[in-house]
Amino acid sequence: MKFIPSQLLFLLQDRRARRNIRSLTEFTLFLFVLVVVYSYLFHVIMAHEGRDFSIITGFYWTLTVMSTLGFGDITFNSDLGRLFSIVVLLSGIIFLLVMLPFTFIQFFYAPWLEAQNKSRVPRFLPPEVDNHVIITCYDPIAIALIERLKQYGHAYVILEPEVQQALDLVDQGYRVLVGELDDSETYRRAQVEQAALVVALNDDMKNTSIVYTVREIAPHVPIVANADMEDSVDILSLAGCSHVFQFMNMLGQSLARRTLGARTRSNIIGRFENLVIAEAPAMRTPLVGQAIRETGLRPSTGINIVGLWNRGHFSLPRPETVIESSTVLVLAGSEEQLAAYSTYVGETDAVDSAPALILGGGRVGRAAVSTLKEQGMAYRIVEKNPRLSKDRENCVIGSAADHQTLIKAGINEAPSVFITTHNDDVNIYLTIYCRRLRPDIQIISRATLDRNISVLHAAGADLVMSHSSMAANTIINILTPDRVLMLTEGLNIFRCRVPAGLVGKTLLSSGIRETTGCSVIAVFREGSLHINPDPSELFTAADELLMIGTAQSERSFADKFPEKKGKFID
Structure with a gap:
């Protein structure tokens, strides 16, 4: 009951209400006038008719007849x-039983419920x-980002202009703030000047407007934006964006670098000073079966195997x-050790290899083509x-x-097939189909939603x-x-002081x-990095x-050595 006055006050602030x-x-x-006239x-x-009744009796009769009770007395x-x-x-x-309830619901009850819902969605963040x-923007990238922010204890807020969408997000447990994305007041209420980062995930035009709006009131806050078009990269940078990425292109390039037909046997996925982390498919190398x-490997090249992926499972x-x-x-x-690894397992000749297949000619597929061209590798697009x-x-x-289309494209000779459509259901279907046609082919697939990664691996994809x-x-x-440093799906590099x-x-003792699942x-x-x-x-x-x-191994380390709580060092 204590919330009703505040909700009524919120309702009365709206002009339409x-x-x-x-x-x-x-x-x-x-x-009321009609009842008085009838009475x-x-x-x-x-x-x-020669009868006399009191004034109260007149109102009593009028209301019983209008309400259809009709006692008959x-x-x-x-x-x-x-x-x-x-x-x-x-x-x-007409007036009491039909129009009055409809009018009450239409003009008061429904707006009151709407005001009640709106009052549940925050419109500002506390100053502290x-x-x-x-x-x-709330999209698959935001969902994945929020999970990682929670993991590392970072606060966040999603800006949402639509109240109903904001209510849905609140019901799902997200922290949301209602406001127009091109209104500077929205960002003031979001305490943007005290924010660690602004992430713009909308379309290019909307992102440009967001960057300009934020820069007006927070010149020094870092802004990360996604760009769909190549020309938008420079525009967003000129608008004041700190970091501009074309995530679709990055995905296509990363997929292409993992092909078996490339000249190099490994793909660098992360760097930490002089240390490099790389993924290397074992398929069609002398290592298989050993x-x-x-x-x-370590005595011959100095490289260290720190983990193994097998159909989506890390061990x-x-x-x-x-x-x-x-x-x-x-x-x-080091990079020298990585080069020694490529020499040790033997490099391939990308020019003479059969063309790799790219299923889907969208942005991801085109980005994969660009990388394959740089590697001098043949390719075929199916679109x-x-x-x-x-x-x-x-x-x-x-x-x-279509089987004949894939035959024409060269499915029987291709070393790898890239499945790049934006529809995960289609990708799962094509993965199963290609695996049935070629049990020995390398299948690299794209996933739009994280929850479909394991499904694609189960369908037969070697890399997702x-x-x-x-x-x-x-x-x-x-x-x-x-x-x-987050490398790939759930695999991280982290740094901490040696626990007491x-x-x-x-390291051996x-x-x-054995106890945490982490590898040093x-x-x-003394100011230098000792690799392996x-x-x-x-x-x-x-x-x-x-x-x-x-991430689970990281938590296990923090539990095993509680003195430092797995704290990261800046």
Whole structure:
């Protein structure tokens, strides 16, 4: 009950609501006048019949007849009185039973419910809120980003101009603020001057407007924006955007770099000073079928295997782990060691290889083509929309679900197939289809939603890259420089001081990998980075560890060594 006055006050602040209440009041006054007139006529007709009743009785009779209760204790004897009763009854049905409820609901109850809902959505953030992330659009990238922000304890708010959409997000547990995206007052109420980052994920024109609006009141707040068109990159930068990304292009390039036909056997996915992290598909290399201890990689190249992906599942390497054709190795080392790895497993000749297939000629597919061209690798695009296929020489027009189209494109000889459509259901279907046609082909697929990553792996994809995860990881890496580096789906590099419980112990005796699932890939000592440290070296209190692992492994490390709580070091 204590909220009703505030909700009524909120209702009365709206001009349309005030106009509706005035109309309801006028109709109620009309009904009151009608009842008074009928009560007066009741006394006139009763006096004509020679009977006399009190004023209260006149109102009583009028209301019982208009409401159709009709107790029958007071009735007219003349035809004139009965005709008057019919008129009162019909007008009561029309005005009291039909128009009054409709008018009440239309002019008061419905606006009151709307005001009640609007009052649930915040329109400003408290002044003490700071170091938060402002997100201007709710989409798959925002969903993935919010999960990572929660993981690392960053506050956030989603700006939403539509009240109903904002209510839906509030009901789902998101922190939302209602306001127009091109209104500077919205960002003032969102405490933008105290924000850590503004993330603009709308279309290019809307993003440009957002950047200009934010820059008017917060010149120094970092802004990250997505650009759909190449020309928009410069425009957004000129508008004042700190970081502009073409996430679709980045996804296509990342997909293409993982093809088996490229000259290099590995793909760098992250850097930390002199340390590089790379993914290397084991398919069609001499490593397939060997246990890690049998490969001789570390003695021969200095590179360290710090993890293995197998159809979407990450695991730590053990000496007895057998490398399968579907395994993707996660390697850590210097660029020289990575080059030595490529020499050790043998490079391929991309020019003489059969063309890779790209199913879908949209933005992701075109970005993959650009990367394949840079690598000197042949390709074929399968696209059913002729307007998207500008490269007629290397394009096959037709549906990727048609067997003859895929045969014409070269499915029987292709080393890899990229599935790049924006529809996850289509991607799952094509993954199953291509796996049935070619059990030995490398299938690299795009996922729009994170929840479909595991489904695509189960359908037969060797590698799956999520557009939303890749974008969210990029934004998180900007927000937390030198603290955490998110590499790919759920795989992170993080940095922390050596816990007191590990001081004086060696890496071999620390049990970090066995108890937490994290791998130590480097040690900061006396201002220098020691990559792939000697397992027999002792940890000192001044050392800092650089570790790789999943989000769950990171939490396990914080639980195992509570003295530092897994705290990141700036």
